[in-house]
Amino acid sequence: xxxxxxxxxxxxxxxxxxxxxxxxxxxxxxxxxxxxxxxxxxxxxxxxxxxxxxxxxxxxxxxxxxxxxxxxxxxxxxxxxxxxxxxxxxxxxxxxxxxxxxxxxxxxxxxxxxxxxxxxxxxxxxxxxxxxxxxxxxxxxxxxxx
Amino acid sequence: xxxxxxxxxxxxxxxxxxxxxxxxxxxxxxxxxxxxxxxxxxxxxxxxxxxxxxxxxxxxxxxxxxxxxxxxxxxxxxxxxxxxxxxxxxxxxxxxxxxxxxxxxxxxxxxxxxxxxxxxxxxxxxxxxxxxxxxxxxxxxxxxxxxxxxxxxxxxxxxxxxxxxxxxxxxxxxxxxxxxxxxxxxxxxxxxxxxxxxxxxxxxxxxxxxxxxxxxxxxxxxxxxxxxxxxxxxxxxxxxxxxxxxxxxxxxxxxxxxxxxxxxxxxxxxxxxxxxxxxxxxxxxxxxxxxxxxxxxxxxxxxxxxxxxxxxxxxxxxxxxxxxxxxxxxxxxxxxxxxxxxxxxxxxxxxxxxxxxxxxxxxxxxxxxxxxxxxxxxxxxxxxxxxxxxxxxxxxxxxxxxxxxxxxxxxxxxxxxxxxxxxxxxxxxxxxxxxxxxxxxxxxxxxxxxxxxxxxxxxxxxxxxxxxxxxxxxxxxxxxxxxxxxxxxxxxxxxxxxx
Numbered sequence: 304x305x306x307x308x309x310x311x312x313x314x315x316x317x318x319x320x321x322x323x324x325x326x327x328x329x330x331x332x333x334x335x336x337x338x339x340x341x342x343x344x345x346x347x348x349x350x351x352x353x354x355x356x357x358x359x360x361x362x363x364x365x366x367x368x369x370x371x372x373x374x375x376x377x378x379x380x381x382x383x384x385x386x387x388x389x390x391x392x393x394x395x396x397x398x399x400x401x402x403x404x405x406x407x408x409x410x411x412x413x414x415x416x417x418x419x420x421x422x423x424x425x426x427x428x429x430x431x432x433x434x435x436x437x438x439x440x441x442x443x444x445x446x447x448x449x
Numbered sequence: 450x451x452x453x454x455x456x457x458x459x460x461x462x463x464x465x466x467x468x469x470x471x472x473x474x475x476x477x478x479x480x481x482x483x484x485x486x487x488x489x490x491x492x493x494x495x496x497x498x499x500x501x502x503x504x505x506x507x508x509x510x511x512x513x514x515x516x517x518x519x520x521x522x523x524x525x526x527x528x529x530x531x532x533x534x535x536x537x538x539x540x541x542x543x544x545x546x547x548x549x550x551x552x553x554x555x556x557x558x559x560x561x562x563x564x565x566x567x568x569x570x571x572x573x574x575x576x577x578x579x580x581x582x583x584x585x586x587x588x589x590x591x592x593x594x595x596x597x598x599x600x601x602x603x604x605x606x607x608x609x610x611x612x613x614x615x616x617x618x619x620x621x622x623x624x625x626x627x628x629x630x631x632x633x634x635x636x637x638x639x640x641x642x643x644x645x646x647x648x649x650x651x652x653x654x655x656x657x658x659x660x661x662x663x664x665x666x667x668x669x670x671x672x673x674x675x676x677x678x679x680x681x682x683x684x685x686x687x688x689x690x691x692x693x694x695x696x697x698x699x700x701x702x703x704x705x706x707x708x709x710x711x712x713x714x715x716x717x718x719x720x721x722x723x724x725x726x727x728x729x730x731x732x733x734x735x736x737x738x739x740x741x742x743x744x745x746x747x748x749x750x751x752x753x754x755x756x757x758x759x760x761x762x763x764x765x766x767x768x769x770x771x772x773x774x775x776x777x778x779x780x781x782x783x784x785x786x787x788x789x790x791x792x793x794x795x796x797x798x799x800x801x802x803x804x805x806x807x808x809x810x811x812x813x814x815x816x817x818x819x820x821x822x823x824x825x826x827x828x829x830x831x832x833x834x835x836x837x838x839x840x841x842x843x844x845x846x847x848x849x850x851x852x853x854x855x856x857x858x859x860x861x862x863x864x865x866x867x868x869x870x871x872x873x874x875x876x877x878x879x880x881x882x883x884x885x886x887x888x889x890x891x892x893x894x895x896x897x898x899x900x901x902x903x904x905x906x907x908x909x910x911x912x913x914x915x916x917x918x919x920x921x922x923x924x925x926x927x928x929x930x931x932x933x934x935x936x937x938x939x940x941x942x943x944x945x946x947x948x
Binding site for chain 1 (some may be wrong): 469472473475476477523630
């Protein structure tokens with residue numbers, strides 16, 4: 304697969320990076336212009352207590368933002384990211400299973416290619432499910448006990 | 450080169466399987482019975498190391514696996530053995546240390562073997578994608594290990610500092626890899642080494658490539674704790690548990706240097722070969738970093754009252770000496786780096802083994818609490834003294850020959866930059882003598898304080914005793930019998946240069 308990429312990227316010239324620089328320019332222009340416009344057109348008001356309050360949908364803020372949360376929330380968030388990434392990885396794999404790679408580029412036959420793709424994912428999922436088993440056994444998903 | 454040849458990666462397979470078995474056992478067993486996990490991890494590391502040694506004997510030139518993504522030569526084998534021994538020593542220390550901790554035994558051992566697996570992969574890296582994944586496997590394991598004492602504010606602080614700066618460094622590394630790929634169109638190190646870089650230098654792609662290499666050096670500079678990416682080192686070394694600090698100072702640093710050598714060889718090698726002006730400016734940059742690193746590490750260490758902080762600064766200093774070898778950028782320089790790392794292995798792990806044992810009694814790492822160690826624990830005092838003198842580079846201990854070879858390689862370059870770097874380096878050595886000897890003076894010349902914490906330490910476990918003896922013997926053997934180890938280092942350096 305990467306053979307094709309190498310061919311594509313081998314003959315590069317500075318002009319190929321033009322889109323990158325346009326994007327960079329746009330990012331700078333956009334952020335600077337927004338600050339500049341609000342500075343130029345905005346009415347300058349002295350700060351007061353109401354203005355310094357954090358804005359939360361027009362409702363008065365209740366309490367401080369820097370409170371401590373139970374570690375359980377972070378645990379669930381981390382585990383969510385882990386299995387979320389798994390799906391992100393799994394989904395395109397399933398959609399493109401075997402497609403897009405011509406025969407004989409990386410593998411001699413189609414069977415070899417499919418076998419390789421299947422084996423790779425099987426190894427990945429085995430490791431992941433062993434991790435999941437560990438997580439369950441450690442009671443990380445047990446809200447009451449964790 | 451286009452073969453799968455997956456049997457070549459047998460040490461990594463062994464480590465992976467034993468890590469998964471250990472994970473399974475850890476899930477199955479209750480808190481207080483983690484011997485099974487420990488055994489699986491021990492067996493995995495021992496068998497993988499022995500297998501690497503065996504591979505080293507049967508090796509013919511360079512062999513590839515995974516379609517050229519994984520390479521095995523004398524250089525990789527040497528480092529796998531170094532990493533394997535480091536992991537074993539660290540595991541012996543952790544077994545002692547974990548007795549003082551009531552939970553998390555399984556996780557600690559699992560993280561140790563994950564990091565070891567990353568180090569084994571690092572030694573065989575042949576392209577930038579594998580490089581990044583292997584390095585992250587090490588680093589992420591270390592984030593968790595650093596913050597392992599979760600009731601200790603210092604440990605949490607160390608973990609936070611390490612993860613924030615480490616993630617930043619990884620981002621630099623990744624961006625650098627993207628630029629290198631953009632400039633050359635290949636992620637394979639040998640593509641860069643063979644044609645890519647030299648072809649591209651004359652063209653506009655040369656600037657992109659050099660920018661990419663610069664960003665990559667930032668990422669790797671963080672791992673080896675070189676100035677100006679060193680600020681995390683003393684805090685992390687102090688906050689982490691002592692076995693983790695030992696693992697960081699040897700394993701993580703050596704892994705950083707493996708990658709630095711591979712990347713520098715692949716990207717800057719062609720420039721040096723074709724005698725381009727860019728090569729000498731890179732040499733000057735590395736020389737500047739090396740000089741600053743040596744000065745920062747050694748001057749910072751002078752004022753430390755905490756032995757682990759002192760060792761943290763001293764580890765920055767040693768990264769500077771090793772960078773001197775990178776600056777030399779020839780066979781002699783690479784050989785010197787490899788010899789230095791072999792000597793550093795026995796030296797620094799011996800020192801940390803004593804630190805782990807003494808900390809069990811005193812619950813502190815203050816240098817003052819080592820007063821009178823020579824009277825109460827003569828053997829530990831001997832190991833610590835030899836280790837510190839070897840770190841300082843006192844002949845005829847192991848550390849002396851490492852430094853000697855590095856200085857010889859740099860001076861042989863004969864340029865003004867090389868001479869000034871050597872001058873800065875020798876200044877660093879003189880300064881380091883002072884603070885290492887201050888500790889030695891405490892050990893032997895000062896009385897143990899009345900009712901002080903220092904008593905005779907009993908009940909040292911057998912693996913721990915073995916670590917102490919092997920380190921002590923290693924420090925002397927690498928000082929007296931230079932030739933066999935020198936030829937190992939020379940073979941590995943030749944393999945690295947052959948690409």
